[in-house]
Amino acid sequence: MTYIKSWDEFAKAVERVYVNNPLKCRFVMKYRNVDGLLTMKITDDHVCLQYKTEHNQDVKKLEKLLGHLIRDMASKEK
Numbered sequence: 061m062t063y064i065k066s067w068d069e070f071a072k073a074v075e076r077v078y079v080n081n082p083l084k085c086r087f088v089m090k091y092r093n094v095d096g097l098l099t100m101k102i103t104d105d106h107v108c109l110q111y112k113t114e115h116n117q118d119v120k121k122l123e124k125l126l127g128h129l130i131r132d133m134a135s136k137e138k
Contacts, residue, residue: 063110067118070111071125074102077109078129082136087129089122098122 064070078085084104091098099112100122 063112067111067113067121070100070109071121073109074125074129077102077104077107078132080104081106082133087126 064073074087081104086103088101089098090101096114097112098114098119099110101108101110103109
């Protein structure tokens, strides 16, 4: 499991993982206050993507990405 360096690359990869297998997709966030480090991980048991950041502006980007994914989840028919 390696970390993706670029936010844009991570966001595109997250959407690909979600679109390929939305029922198996899991997203985990962890914030470590001591280091001021936010770590994000998405997996579908075959692909595991990770991204970490210390920048506050990435939180807004994360909020936008998660909002997009949640809208997509809510609009899908079962």
